[in-house]
Each structure stands twice: as C-alpha cells, then as structure tokens.
Amino acid sequence: xxxxxxxxxxxxxxxxxxxxxxALFVATEPRIxxxxxxxxxxxxxxxxxxxxxVFQLAQHEGLFAQQGLTAEFIDMDSSAxxxxxxxxxxxxxxxxxxxxxxxxxxxRGAEIRMVAAASELTQGSCTxxxxxANHSIAASGRLASAAGWxxxxxxGSRAPFSGFLLDKVLKPMGVNEDQLMxxxxxxxxxxxxxxxxxxxxGIMSEPWLTRALAANDVTxxxxxxxxxPGFQYTVVLYGPTLLKTHRDVGQxxxxxxxxxxxxxxxxxxxxxxxLVASATGLDHNLLSRACWPTVRANAAVNTxxxxxxxxxxxxxxxxxxxxxxxSFYDPSFSDTARQAAGFLR
Numbered sequence: 001x002x003x004x005x006x007x008x009x010x011x012x013x014x015x016x017x018x019x020x021x022x023a024l025f026v027a028t029e030p031r032i033x034x035x036x037x038x039x040x041x042x043x044x045x046x047x048x049x050x051x052x053x054v055f056q057l058a059q060h061e062g063l064f065a066q067q068g069l070t071a072e073f074i075d076m077d078s079s080a081x082x083x084x085x086x087x088x089x090x091x092x093x094x095x096x097x098x099x100x101x102x103x104x105x106x107x108r109g110a111e112i113r114m115v116a117a118a119s120e121l122t123q124g125s126c127t128x129x130x131x132x133a134n135h136s137i138a139a140s141g142r143l144a145s146a147a148g149w150x151x152x153x154x155x156g157s158r159a160p161f162s163g164f165l166l167d168k169v170l171k172p173m174g175v176n177e178d179q180l181m182x183x184x185x186x187x188x189x190x191x192x193x194x195x196x197x198x199x200x201x202g203i204m205s206e207p208w209l210t211r212a213l214a215a216n217d218v219t220x221x222x223x224x225x226x227x228x229p230g231f232q233y234t235v236v237l238y239g240p241t242l243l244k245t246h247r248d249v250g251q252x253x254x255x256x257x258x259x260x261x262x263x264x265x266x267x268x269x270x271x272x273x274x275l276v277a278s279a280t281g282l283d284h285n286l287l288s289r290a291c292w293p294t295v296r297a298n299a300a301v302n303t304x305x306x307x308x309x310x311x312x313x314x315x316x317x318x319x320x321x322x323x324x325x326x327s328f329y330d331p332s333f334s335d336t337a338r339q340a341a342g343f344l345r
Contacts, residue, residue, distance in 0.1 A: 039070040040249055044093045045082050046073040048280045050206060051119040051234050051293050052095055056279035057272070058260035067252035086112055086239040093253065094237040097161050098309050100318040102237065106328050107320045111240035113330040115250070116257065117301045118234035119293035121225040126291035129224040129233070130209060131169065133201040134194050138219035143201075146173040153181045155190045155199035161233055162203045164312050168227050191217040207282055210290040231305045232296070243330065254299070254333040258341055261295045268292070299334040 042064070046052050058064050059071045074091060076082050083101050086094045087110035095118050096102065105112055121129065133143065142148030149170060156162065166177045183199040191212035193199045201221070204212060212218045236257070242250030266272060273284050280287070296302075303325055310328075313319045 039065060039068055040246075041070050041072050042092045042249065042253055043090070044071045044073055045076050045085075045091050045095065046279075047076070048282075050276065050280060050290070051295075053276045053279035054118070054257070054260050054264045054295060055093075055095065057264055057275045058256050060275055060278070061260070061263065063256040063259050064253070067256045069249070069252055069256065083110070083112065083237075086110075086237060089239060089241050092239060092241050094239070095234055096237055097159070097234055098164075098232070098306065099160055100313040103310055103313065103319045103323055103328060106323060111243055112237055112328075113243055114235045114301050114306065114328055115238045115330050116236040116254065116299035116334045117232045117296045118236055119295055120230060120232040120234075120302065121228050122294040123225045123229035125225060125294055127209065127220065127223040127225065128291045128293050129165075129203065129205045130220050131166075131201060131222040131224070132191075132194065132204045132209070132212065132218035133221045134197060134199070135219050136197075137200045138221055143221060146175045149173065149175045150179050151181060152200040153183050153198070155183045155185050155193045155202035156187070156204075157184055158182050160313060160318060163316075164309055165203060165224055165228060167312065169222060191215070194218050206293070207280075207286055207290045210286065214289070228305070230302050231309075232302050234293075235301060235306075236299075238330070238333070250333055251336060254337040255340060258297075258299055258334070258337045261297055261299060264292075264295060265297060298338045300331065300338075301329055303329060 044055055046055065055071060056073070059073075064071050076085075080101075082091065082094055082096060083105050085091045087105060102112065102114075119128070137143065137152070140148075142152070154166075163177045166180075170176055183193060185193050185199075187205075187208050190199075190202050190204060191208060194202055194212075195217040202218075203224070204218070209220075213220060238250055242253065264272065268288055273287055276282070276287055276292075277284055282290075306329065307325060310319060310322060314322050
C-alpha cells in the first residue's frame with residue numbers, strides 16, 4: 001500500500017484494543033469465535049531509490065506479514081518534512097540520509113533515534129557514489145591542485161551529506177566547499193549540466209551514475225567509498241510510536257528488515273530485479289548494470305561515522321550542540337533481531 005502524506009494525524013496502532021474486544025465477545029457469546037486481529041500497519045516513508053527498495057522487498061515477499069505487520073508506504077518528495085512527521089507519529093519508520101536536521105530535532109526534544117543502518121560506502125565494492133567531472137576538466141589536471149579547485153562549478157543540491165564528502169576530499173588540499181560555485185539542478189539533469197559545460201563537476205549516485213557513464217557524459221574522478229569507507233549515508237529512524245508506545249511492533253519490524261537485507265544482499269537475482277524494478281520504476285537493463293548499494297547484514301550503525309558527521313556539522317554551525325551517542329542511537333532492536341536470527345557479526 002502506498003499513499004501521499006496527509007496532514008490529518010492517522011489513528012494510532014491498536015493491536016491491544018482489537019484483542020480486548022475479541023475477548024469480550026468470547027466471554028459474553030460462547031458460540032461466536034474470536035477473530036484473529038488484522039495485521040498492524042506500519043507507516044514507512046519511501047522514495048523510488050535503490051536503498052528504499054529493501055522495504056518494498058520485505059512487503060512483497062511477505063516478510064512483514066510473517067511478523068503480523070503490513071507496511072503503508074508514504075511517498076515524500078522532500079526530506080524536509082519527514083523528520084517532523086516522524087516526531088509527530090505521522091510516520092513510524094524513516095529511512096533517511098544522515099543530516100544535521102536529525103540531531104537538531106533530538107536536541108529540541110523529538111523522540112527519534114537511529115535504530116539500524118541502511119546503505120553504506122563499502123571499500124572494494126562497485127561504485128554507488130562518486131565525484132564526476134566534465135571531460136575537459138578531468139583531462140586538464142585542475143583537480144590535482146588546490147588552485148585548480150577554486151571557483152569550480154559543482155552541480156547538484158547543496159546537501160550536508162555532499163558537503164561532508166567534499167570536505168574529506170578538499171580539506172587535505174587546503175580547500176573547502178565554500179570556495180566552489182554551486183549550480184542547483186535536480187539529479188536527473190546533473191549529467192547533462194556537466195557534459196555541456198554549465199558545471200564542471202558533481203557528486204553523482206546510482207542509477208544516474210551508471211546512465212551518465214554509459215552515455216560518456218562525464219568522467220568518474222573519485223569513488224566515494226575510497227574517500228569515506230564504511231560511512232553509512234542512509235540510516236533507519238524510529239519515532240515515538242515504535243520507541244515508546246509499541247516497542248514490540250518495532251522489534252517485529254526489525255526482524256523482517258534483517259531478513260529483507262539478507263535477500264537483498266543476494267544481489268541481482270531474477271526475483272530481486274523484478275521487485276527492485278517495481279519499487280524504483282527503473283528498467284531491468286539499467287538495474288542489471290547499476291551498482292546496488294551495500295546494506296550491512298547485521299544492520300548495526302557505524303557509530304564512528306555518525307559521530308564524525310555530527311562533529312563536522314557542529315564545526316560548520318549546522319547543529320545546535322553535540323549529542324552523546326546514546327542520545328541518538330538505540331541499538332537494542334537490531335541487537336535483539338540479529339541474536340534471534342542466529343548471528344552476531
């Protein structure tokens with residue numbers, strides 16, 4: 001099931017209420033059998049990206065159903081309203097790119113926690129995210145020196161995640177992101193913007209990266225897994241409903257998620273290609289050529305990377321204050337789920 005986010009607050013989860021009503025009927029009308037309660041609905045934010053397809057896989061393969069759950073996928077084109085929606089309970093699960101907004105929401109009292117990892121930059125794997133450049137810029141040698149980087153035009157949105165990665169490349173050369181000129185364009189036309197010379201470079205992710213390289217629109221200059229190995233750019237967040245009110249539901253969701261990761265990590269099987277194509281709207285040919293994101297099997301968050309990102313955001317004045325790890329990460333759901341699944345890695 002999928003819908004757009006609406007402003008009216010949906011009814012809370014009610015598994016206990018359904019059970020109590022059934023019990024009442026059994027007590028007063030012995031001839032009427034109690035009905036099995038319907039599956040608990042979990043509201044999950046989604047977007048048509050490869051990383052998010054893990055949740056679609058869990059739904060379509062019946063992994064949520066095995067846990068007595070069904071996912072209601074809520075399309076949200078922008079990440080800006082997603083964290084407030086999670087804090088209000090309009091969402092239950094939010095897969096999200098690491099951002100200062102998460103830390104600031106917690107500082108201001110939101111009951112939100114990272115509970116699991118999603119996609120990460122894995123050294124030695126294929127390239128999911130990279131700095132790409134106009135062919136002439138790449139061939140000129142400008143990217144090898146600090147002087148060459150200054151005043152280059154970089155395409156794409158000026159997102160904190162991109163800034164974090166850029167700074168890891170530029171800082172050793174004595175350059176920072178503020179010395180670049182930003183050309184704000186959507187992902188879909190970033191490659192064309194670079195190819196035509198309206199921008200010099202950009203940070204590009206799949207599937208746009210595979211498309212751009214296949215069309216010879218750009219030169220791949222640096223793979224991001226070599227810049228920030230092990231950094232998890234997408235994490236799974238729970239809001240107050242699963243953290244406080246219905247922790248048992250959050251635990252069942254996590255068990256289904258771990259099994260979905262196991263199946264997703266089997267790679268481009270015919271079944272996975274079918275499910276991911278349905279979730280993303282991408283054709284099978286492109287998906288078979290694209291680099292699929294790595295999702296850590298045990299779903300544990302790389303805490304060192306999360307703390308490093310928070311520190312970077314603090315140095316740039318993007319977060320209100322630094323939080324201790326325990327204030328934004330709750331590993332108990334994934335710890336319990338992977339112990340039940342029989343592995344500890």
